[in-house]
Amino acid sequence: xxxxxxxxxxxxxxRSSGGLLSGAxxxxxxxxxxxxxRSMATEAQSPIDNLTREVxxxxxxxxxxxxxxxxxxxxxxxxxVEYPRNHLLMPLRKDILHRAVVYEGDMTRQGTASTKxxxxxxxxxxxxxxxxxxxxARVGDKKSPIRRGGGVAFGPHPRDFSTGLPQKIYDQAWRxxxxxxxxxxxxxxxxxxxxxxxxxxxxxxxxxxxxxRWGRPFGRSTLITDQPNExxxxxxxxxxxxxxxxxxxxxxxxxxxxxxxxxIEKQALDRILSQHSKDLKNKPAKALY
Amino acid sequence: xxxxLQLLPFQWQRPSTLSTILTSFLHPQSxxxxxxxxxxxxxxxxxxxxRRGRGPASGKGKTSGRGHKGQKQHGKVPxxxxxxQTPDIVVHGERGGVNVHAxxxxxxxxxxxxxxxxxxxxxxxxxxxxxxxxxxxxxHQPKExxxxxxxxxxKDDHEIPIxxxxxxxxxxxxxxxxxxxxxxVEAAGGSVTTRFYTKSAIARIMRREMHPFVSMQWNKExxxxxxLGTETGEQGALTEAMVMREMGFKYRLPDPTKRRDIEYYRDxxxxxxxxxxxxxxxxxxxxxxxxxxxxxxxxxxxxxxLPENRLW
Numbered sequence: 001x002x003x004x005x006x007x008x009x010x011x012x013x014x015r016s017s018g019g020l021l022s023g024a025x026x027x028x029x030x031x032x033x034x035x036x037x038r039s040m041a042t043e044a045q046s047p048i049d050n051l052t053r054e055v056x057x058x059x060x061x062x063x064x065x066x067x068x069x070x071x072x073x074x075x076x077x078x079x080x081v082e083y084p085r086n087h088l089l090m091p092l093r094k095d096i097l098h099r100a101v102v103y104e105g106d107m108t109r110q111g112t113a114s115t116k117x118x119x120x121x122x123x124x125x126x127x128x129x130x131x132x133x134x135x136x137a138r139v140g141d142k143k144s145p146i147r148r149g150g151g152v153a154f155g156p157h158p159r160d161f162s163t164g165l166p167q168k169i170y171d172q173a174w175r176x177x178x179x180x181x182x183x184x185x186x187x188x189x190x191x192x193x194x195x196x197x198x199x200x201x202x203x204x205x206x207x208x209x210x211x212x213r214w215g216r217p218f219g220r221s222t223l224i225t226d227q228p229n230e231x232x233x234x235x236x237x238x239x240x241x242x243x244x245x246x247x248x249x250x251x252x253x254x255x256x257x258x259x260x261x262x263x264i265e266k267q268a269l270d271r272i273l274s275q276h277s278k279d280l281k282n283k284p285a286k287a288l289y
Numbered sequence: 290x291x292x293x294l295q296l297l298p299f300q301w302q303r304p305s306t307l308s309t310i311l312t313s314f315l316h317p318q319s320x321x322x323x324x325x326x327x328x329x330x331x332x333x334x335x336x337x338x339x340r341r342g343r344g345p346a347s348g349k350g351k352t353s354g355r356g357h358k359g360q361k362q363h364g365k366v367p368x369x370x371x372x373x374q375t376p377d378i379v380v381h382g383e384r385g386g387v388n389v390h391a392x393x394x395x396x397x398x399x400x401x402x403x404x405x406x407x408x409x410x411x412x413x414x415x416x417x418x419x420x421x422x423x424x425x426x427x428x429h430q431p432k433e434x435x436x437x438x439x440x441x442x443x444k445d446d447h448e449i450p451i452x453x454x455x456x457x458x459x460x461x462x463x464x465x466x467x468x469x470x471x472x473x474v475e476a477a478g479g480s481v482t483t484r485f486y487t488k489s490a491i492a493r494i495m496r497r498e499m500h501p502f503v504s505m506q507w508n509k510e511x512x513x514x515x516x517l518g519t520e521t522g523e524q525g526a527l528t529e530a531m532v533m534r535e536m537g538f539k540y541r542l543p544d545p546t547k548r549r550d551i552e553y554y555r556d557x558x559x560x561x562x563x564x565x566x567x568x569x570x571x572x573x574x575x576x577x578x579x580x581x582x583x584x585x586x587x588x589x590x591x592x593x594x595l596p597e598n599r600l601w
Contacts, residue, residue, distance in 0.1 A: 098328035257325050286410045287421035
């Protein structure tokens with residue numbers, strides 16, 4: 001579908017601040033402005049003036065990222081909000097995302113698998129029959145790992161599978177995952193709280209998803225609220241085919257990448273970003289008095 | 290699939306056939322490769338596991354890197370085993386060891402302190418103690434105390450310092466100090482006081498449960514007027530009772546009980562906080578008494594009165 005791809009690319013370019021289009025615009029303006037401002041008379045500039053003149057230092061002052069917020073059920077665009085570029089315009093680093101997802105997966109493993117070694121199996125340690133004279137192979141007790149009902153040799157035992165990841169890398173992974181969603185236009189920021197009326201049925205939420213093209217044919221959606229809201233969560237769980245809902249504390253990097261898009265409360269997004277930007281604050285430590 | 294840029298204008302592009310248009314209408318969503326399926330670490334960031342005994346092409350196939358025949362091929366050889374000859378450790382005995390009685394101190398040099406002051410991370414007008422040094426990350430970790438060293442002091446051929454590292458007077462309280470560091474600080478008009486710390490005391494100082502230097506045996510003669518002046522404003526008003534009452538500390542800072550520690554902090558050469566306890570002519574040692582005390586203990590010697598015709 002080259003047509004739809006191209007349209008999306010165009011949308012993406014025009015939306016992102018400081019994108020290609022805005023850059024081109026300024027260039028054309030500069031090209032036009034220069035010949036107009038030049039005076040007809042030729043002015044001789046003194047060479048000393050050229051030498052002593054201070055060269056202006058180039059200042060890299062990128063514009064912040066602009067995102068639109070919406071009101072929840074109606075999905076009307078409300079206003080623009082700005083975020084720093086190192087929050088929502090991080091370059092995609094698949095290696096960092098991979099490390100974060102593996103780290104979370106390791107941490108989530110229960111590690112409770114447990115088997116019994118021959119000492120742990122219930123039973124006597126009595127020798128089954130005499131060492132010699134029976135004509136049969138020599139044996140010890142019933143609990144030997146080579147016998148049925150015996151212990152398990154080299155079986156699993158409870159252990160901790162969790163691995164480590166430097167906090168700064170994990171923080172980066174969060175911002176990279178959110179930036180990935182933002183750049184693809186899959187980060188929908190809700191200005192108010194995501195709520196439904198008290199007597200709402202799953203039908204309402206299905207209709208909302210159908211109208212906004214958020215459902216299963218469009219790759220499902222993840223709703224993220226700032227606070228857990230039991231009735232809303234229950235309603236959304238009933239249409240789990242189309243959506244999944246999490247509160248901010250439950251979200252992992254993997255959840256951000258899983259479904260087609262994120263529908264996130266602005267407050268939740270702000271808190272996630274502020275929690276995961278500790279690596280950006282690099283002021284030297286000072287003595288406190 | 291990430292969005293592709295359409296660089297050519299629409300007229301110049303290859304016209305799309307009817308079937309592609311139809312399919313694009315029939316299936317409105319594009320099914321992209323999911324990002325979770327394409328995540329991987331940079332290939333150079335990890336090593337592939339060596340699979341031993343998996344054929345000649347693996348390079349570790351036939352003998353799995355264990356060579357031919359013998360105990361090493363089949364299992365383990367005991368550490369230190371010398372082929373049946375008396376092991377080295379039996380012939381020559383054990384060597385080396387760890388001094389469990391050593392005090393593990395964090396070294397801190399004067400040039401580093403000056404650099405921290407220049408950066409505004411330490412206030413030179415207030416006492417510099419283990420708390421300030423650790424909070425500003427001037428020392429990485431206060432182990433069992435801090436030792437002040439005099440790096441950065443330039444000396445001439447006769448080991449006499451010619452320039453100062455310090456640009457302003459500073460008042461320090463540390464566990465120990467080298468003589469060069471003491472000389473450099475005092476030349477700049479500041480003061481060094483050494484005092485006793487333990488590991489747990491430092492942990493509590495860092496939690497602000499303990500005063501960084503005032504203890505039961507600390508009194509106004511323990512440190513120079515400069516240190517106390519910067520802390521209290523009025524001279525010598527800082528006592529342990531006052532500190533506990535007014536500053537709300539939970540614990541008392543301990544004083545030394547070991548002979549060696551007491552002797553170190555009684556020494557005026559170390560600028561110890563107990564050096565004011567020394568009597569006139571007395572040394573820091575607890576074993577040798579002062580000459581004054583020795584005389585009085587021996588009692589008053591009788592003056593021999595000789596008759597006039599005797600010389601002795």
